[in-house]
Amino acid sequence: MSLRRWGINTIEFIDQPGSQTADSAFSQKVRELSRSDLDRCYQCLTCSLGCPVAFAMDYRPNQVMRMVQLGQKQKLLESSTIWICAGCETCVTRCPNEVNILGVMDTLREMALREKVEGKEKVIPTFHQTFLYPVEKLGKQYELGMLLLLKLRTKDFFSDLGLGMKMFARRKLKLFPSKIKASKEMKTIFEKTRGV
Amino acid sequence: MKYAYYPGCSLESTAREYDLSAQAVCQSLGIELKEMHDWSCCGASSGHSTNYMLSHALAARNLAIAEKEGLDIAVACPACFLRLKHTRHAMMNSDELKAQMAESIGSRCEATSDISHLLDIVCNKVGIDTVKTKVTKPLSRLKVASYYGCFLVRPPKVVTFDDPENPQSMDILMDSLGADAVDWSGKVDCCGGSLALTRRDIVIKLVGELMNVAKGAGAEAIVTACPLCQANLDSRQGKDTLPVFYFTELMGLAMGLQGPKSWFKKHLVNPSGLLKSHGLL
Ligand code: SF4
Numbered sequence: 344m345s346l347r348r349w350g351i352n353t354i355e356f357i358d359q360p361g362s363q364t365a366d367s368a369f370s371q372k373v374r375e376l377s378r379s380d381l382d383r384c385y386q387c388l389t390c391s392l393g394c395p396v397a398f399a400m401d402y403r404p405n406q407v408m409r410m411v412q413l414g415q416k417q418k419l420l421e422s423s424t425i426w427i428c429a430g431c432e433t434c435v436t437r438c439p440n441e442v443n444i445l446g447v448m449d450t451l452r453e454m455a456l457r458e459k460v461e462g463k464e465k466v467i468p469t470f471h472q473t474f475l476y477p478v479e480k481l482g483k484q485y486e487l488g489m490l491l492l493l494k495l496r497t498k499d500f501f502s503d504l505g506l507g508m509k510m511f512a513r514r515k516l517k518l519f520p521s522k523i524k525a526s527k528e529m530k531t532i533f534e535k536t537r538g539v
Numbered sequence: 540m541k542y543a544y545y546p547g548c549s550l551e552s553t554a555r556e557y558d559l560s561a562q563a564v565c566q567s568l569g570i571e572l573k574e575m576h577d578w579s580c581c582g583a584s585s586g587h588s589t590n591y592m593l594s595h596a597l598a599a600r601n602l603a604i605a606e607k608e609g610l611d612i613a614v615a616c617p618a619c620f621l622r623l624k625h626t627r628h629a630m631m632n633s634d635e636l637k638a639q640m641a642e643s644i645g646s647r648c649e650a651t652s653d654i655s656h657l658l659d660i661v662c663n664k665v666g667i668d669t670v671k672t673k674v675t676k677p678l679s680r681l682k683v684a685s686y687y688g689c690f691l692v693r694p695p696k697v698v699t700f701d702d703p704e705n706p707q708s709m710d711i712l713m714d715s716l717g718a719d720a721v722d723w724s725g726k727v728d729c730c731g732g733s734l735a736l737t738r739r740d741i742v743i744k745l746v747g748e749l750m751n752v753a754k755g756a757g758a759e760a761i762v763t764a765c766p767l768c769q770a771n772l773d774s775r776q777g778k779d780t781l782p783v784f785y786f787t788e789l790m791g792l793a794m795g796l797q798g799p800k801s802w803f804k805k806h807l808v809n810p811s812g813l814l815k816s817h818g819l820l
C-alpha cells in the first residue's frame with residue numbers, strides 16, 4: 344500500500360543531494376536541547392500518521408527528524424511545521440523508539456525565535472509571545488487584553504468579533520485584569536530564563 | 540481529603556462554569572480544595588513552545604507554593620496539569636534542573652507535592668461507589684461522548700493516569716451518574732488547542748471531524764474535562780450543534796446541587812432544550 348494515500352512523501356525532497364549544506368553543529372545542538380536521542384528514529388512514520396495536524400504541515404514529523412539528522416537548519420527554522428505542531432503528545436506517546444518529537448519541535452521553535460528567523464508562519468509565534476506578555480506583567484492570563492494586543496500586532500481586527508461578543512455577553516471574558524501579589528517574582532523568572 | 544487547588548487562568552474567565560461546578564461537586568464529595576496562595580499562570584502551550592527553561596520555571600513556582608503548604612495539588616485544567624506534571628517529572632530526574640529552578644524562582648523546590656487532575660481524584664481517590672451514593676437525579680440515559688483530549692492521558696510516562704489510547708474513567712463516571720457513555724473513537728483526538736486563535740481553519744476541521752464521529756456514535760452531547768476543548772468544541776462546531784459539558788456540571792446536575800442553570804447560561808451552545816427533553820431541567 345502506498346503511503347501517498349495519506350499524502351505522505353517520506354523522504355524524497357529532503358534527501359536531495361546538494362539541496363542544502365548540512366550543518367552538523369545544528370544537529371548536535373538539537374539533540375542536546377531536545378534531550379532526545381533522535382538518531383533512534385527509523386522512519387516508521389507512526390508519528391506522522393497519528394499527527395492530527397500533519398495535513399497542514401509543510402514537513403511531516405518523521406521528515407523533521409530526518410532533516411535534523413541531516414542538519415537542514417534553515418529549512419526547518421523557516422518551516423510552518425514547527426509552529427503548526429499543536430503539542431498534543433500523540434507522537435511522543437506512540438513512537439516505538441521513544442523519540443521526543445515534541446521536544447524537538449519545541450527546540451526548533453525556540454531556536455527560530457532566538458535567531459529571529461522570519462518563517463512562513465508569522466501569526467502563531469506572535470500569538471505565543473502575546474500570550475506570555477500578561478503572564479510576565481501580571482502573573483496571570485488576561486484574555487481580553489491579550490486578544491486586543493494580538494489583534495493590534497497581527498493587524499487582524501475583524502475575525503472572531505462575533506464570537507468575542509458572545510463570550511463577553513456570557514461574562515466569559517474578564518473586563519479587568521487580575522494581578523498576583525508577588526508579581527515581582529514573575530519579572531525575575533522571565534529575566535533569569537531569557538538568556539538561558 | 541485536602542488539596543492545594545490550582546484552578547488555572549481559564550477557570551477565572553472562559554471556563555468560569557467549570558470552576559463553579561468543580562467547587563460545588565468537590566464540596567459535596569468532601570474534597571477540600573484550598574486555593575493555592577498567590578498561584579501564577581503555568582505558561583500553557585506558549586511557555587513550552589518558546590522557552591524550555593521559562594516553561595519549567597513558571598510551573599516550578601507553583602510546585603514550590605504547594606510544597607510549602609505541605610499539600611498535594613489538585614488541578615482542573617489538563618493543560619496546566621500536564622505542564623506541572625512535566626516539570627515535576629523533569630525535576631525529579633535532574634538535580635541540575637532543580638538547581639536551575641531554585642535560581643529562577645528564588646526558592647528551593649524538591650517537587651515533592653503530587654499532582655492529580657480533578658477527574659482522577661473523583662474517580663480514583665473518592666471512588667465511583669461514593670459518587671453513586673450522591674446521585675439523586677440520575678441522568679436518564681443521556682447519551683454522552685466522553686472526550687478526554689490530549690493532555691489528560693498523554694504522554695503516559697509523565698501523566699500516569701488512565702490509558703493513553705482508550706481511557707475509561709470519564710465513561711465509567713458518566714455511567715455511574717445514570718448517563719449512557721457511548722463508545723466512540725474520538726476520545727483522545729486533538730481539538731487543535733491553542734491554534735484556535737491563529738489557525739481557525741485547522742481547528743474548524745478537527746472539531747468538525749470530532750463532532751461527526753460523536754454524532755455517528757449516537758451522542759447527544761459531549762462531556763469534557765478541559766477548558767480548551769470545551770471552548771473549541773462549543774465555539775467552532777458549525778451547524779447542527781451538540782452541547783458540550785464539563786464533567787463536573789453533569790455531576791452537579793445528577794447530584795441535585797444548586798447551580799446547574801447558572802452554569803449552563805455560560806455555554807455558547809444552549810443545552811437546556813436537550814436537558815428538558817430528558818426531564819433533567
Ligand atoms: S514514530 Fe519515532 S521512529 Fe517512527 S518515524 Fe516518528 S520519530 Fe521516527
Ligand code: SF4
Nearest residue numbers: 394428429431432434
Ligand atoms: S505533538 Fe505535534 S508533531 Fe506530535 S502529533 Fe501532536 S501536533 Fe503532531
